[in-house]
Amino acid sequence: MSERPSSNRRGLRGDSVDLNPLFARPGESAEVPLFSLPDDEMLPETAYQIVHDEAMLDGNARLNLATFVGTWMEPEANRLYAETVDKNMIDKDEYPQTAAIEERCWRMLAELWHEPDPAHAIGTSTIGSSEACMLAGLAFKRRWQQARRAAGKSTEKPNLVMSSAVQVCWEKFCNYFEVEARYVPVTNEHRVLDGHRLEDYVDENTIGVVAIMGVTYTGAYEPVAQIAAALDAIEASTGLDVRIHVDGASGGMIAPFLQPELEWDFRLPRVSSINTSAHKYGLVYPGLGWVLWRTAAELPEELVFRVSYLGGDMPTFALNFSRPGAQVLLQYYTFLRLGRAGYTAVQSATRDVAMYLSGEIAKMGPFELWSDGSDIPVFAWALRPDPERKWDLDDLSDRLRAHGWLVPAYPMPADLDTVTVQRIVVRNGLGRNLARDLLADIRKAVDYLDSLDAPPPAPVAKAGFHH
Numbered sequence: 072m073s074e075r076p077s078s079n080r081r082g083l084r085g086d087s088v089d090l091n092p093l094f095a096r097p098g099e100s101a102e103v104p105l106f107s108l109p110d111d112e113m114l115p116e117t118a119y120q121i122v123h124d125e126a127m128l129d130g131n132a133r134l135n136l137a138t139f140v141g142t143w144m145e146p147e148a149n150r151l152y153a154e155t156v157d158k159n160m161i162d163k164d165e166y167p168q169t170a171a172i173e174e175r176c177w178r179m180l181a182e183l184w185h186e187p188d189p190a191h192a193i194g195t196s197t198i199g200s201s202e203a204c205m206l207a208g209l210a211f212k213r214r215w216q217q218a219r220r221a222a223g224k225s226t227e228k229p230n231l232v233m234s235s236a237v238q239v240c241w242e243k244f245c246n247y248f249e250v251e252a253r254y255v256p257v258t259n260e261h262r263v264l265d266g267h268r269l270e271d272y273v274d275e276n277t278i279g280v281v282a283i284m285g286v287t288y289t290g291a292y293e294p295v296a297q298i299a300a301a302l303d304a305i306e307a308s309t310g311l312d313v314r315i316h317v318d319g320a321s322g323g324m325i326a327p328f329l330q331p332e333l334e335w336d337f338r339l340p341r342v343s344s345i346n347t348s349a350h351k352y353g354l355v356y357p358g359l360g361w362v363l364w365r366t367a368a369e370l371p372e373e374l375v376f377r378v379s380y381l382g383g384d385m386p387t388f389a390l391n392f393s394r395p396g397a398q399v400l401l402q403y404y405t406f407l408r409l410g411r412a413g414y415t416a417v418q419s420a421t422r423d424v425a426m427y428l429s430g431e432i433a434k435m436g437p438f439e440l441w442s443d444g445s446d447i448p449v450f451a452w453a454l455r456p457d458p459e460r461k462w463d464l465d466d467l468s469d470r471l472r473a474h475g476w477l478v479p480a481y482p483m484p485a486d487l488d489t490v491t492v493q494r495i496v497v498r499n500g501l502g503r504n505l506a507r508d509l510l511a512d513i514r515k516a517v518d519y520l521d522s523l524d525a526p527p528p529a530p531v532a533k534a535g536f537h538h
């Protein structure tokens with residue numbers, strides 16, 4: 072959250088934007104208050120110039136190797152976006168074609184994720200994976216409550232079992248919807264949730280288990296089939312039938328193309344629902360996500376709303392009401408434009424760059440890889456221990472920032488939180504040439520840091536990295 076000004080009175084230094092005299096029109100104020108609504112109007116060109124100039128101060132998205140989110144689309148997609156920005160996804164009666172296209176998109180995903188019974192599948196678009204995960208979690212919780220009530224048992228204290236390396240959206244889900252978060256710690260021997268000792272975490276109050284396809288910290292896949300097998304064993308010994316939600320925020324749009332043989336999706340009967348972020352490797356601008364359930368029966372009907380204020384009574388399951396519809400059309404555009412062959416080509420090229428980068432970084436003395444980018448095109452590395460070294464990965468991150476690169480360093484989650492890693496997310500648009508420039512800058516930064524006789528001054532922003 073940004074800091075609030077202590078005062079929003081006019082005239083204080085730092086709480087207004089000056090207008091370049093070149094753009095100021097006669098009669099217009101040359102100063103614009105930052106934190107109070109201006110008293111008067113201004114010309115559209117002036118307002119445009121102010122917002123345009125301020126937005127320019129944001130980072131260069133191309134050099135941001137921290138984010139998973141798409142920052143580039145083709146000119147045709149941009150044209151489509153401009154033509155459709157006004158569409159409201161909730162207004163399915165006004166925009167029935169957009170609603171029909173939304174359904175085509177999730178049905179395509181159902182096929183991609185090996186939905187066994189397409190006629191009974193159900194899915195929806197969302198604002199991103201976070202909303203998608205909330206919906207999947209809510210379906211789990213409600214199904215568990217229904218089953219408990221039917222059995223005459225208590226519905227107090229539901230819990231959700233997942234790795235300590237889950238993305239923050241799962242912590243939010245548990246916090247907002249009052250579900251106990253049971254984190255299975257990651258360790259050196261079990262770097263991802265792999266089913267090891269799962270029986271210690273699962274009990275009759277477990278609403279589900281989350282498996283991550285593409286752990287945010289490292290890019291590694293969790294072995295969903297192995298987790299499912301552990302749950303099969305638990306069911307055999309205790310009778311508890313616990314289902315899996317796969318958080319495929321990034322991997323949901325990578326695995327079908329790069330690891331088609333890997334069984335992580337609806338091919339595993341225990342997988343109840345899957346989400347992905349269209350704005351990550353789905354190659355669409357933010358914000359769009361998808362969530363699908365194996366069958367409509369797994370999504371309790373009582374969570375679905377039918378409202379008639381906008382005409383019609385299309386069923387919806389969502390946290391938001393109004394939200395942009397244009398991204399759905401952009402997703403349909405990319406599905407048509409790329410098809411299976413195109414997605415495979417784009418994702419392969421991205422993975423090749425990730426593996427080239429991780430290979431070169433592994434050859435540099437101080438680093439050891441934590442992952443290599445062969446699952447999703449994301450990898451992380453740590454520093455090899457060296458008592459002589461006077462710098463750490465935060466210092467390296469800081470040096471790279473001076474060259475414009477955003478390559479975050481952060482501690483791993485519990486129980487590995489004494490290990491700091493640095494991560495690169497390779498996206499479409501980080502090509503070989505840019506990768507070579509990055510490697511040159513990393514080498515330069517390492518040489519510089521190695522040449523210091525004393526530790527460099529602490530980086531300004533050591534405030535922690537938000538995934």
Ligand SMILES: *Cc1c(COP(=O)(O)O)cnc(C)c1O
Pocket residue numbers: 139198199200201202204238240283285286287318319320321348360
């Ligand atoms: C990015 C991410 C999310 C959250 O996705 P948004 O689309 O940004 O809301 C959830 N889970 C994982 C594993 C992620 O990588």
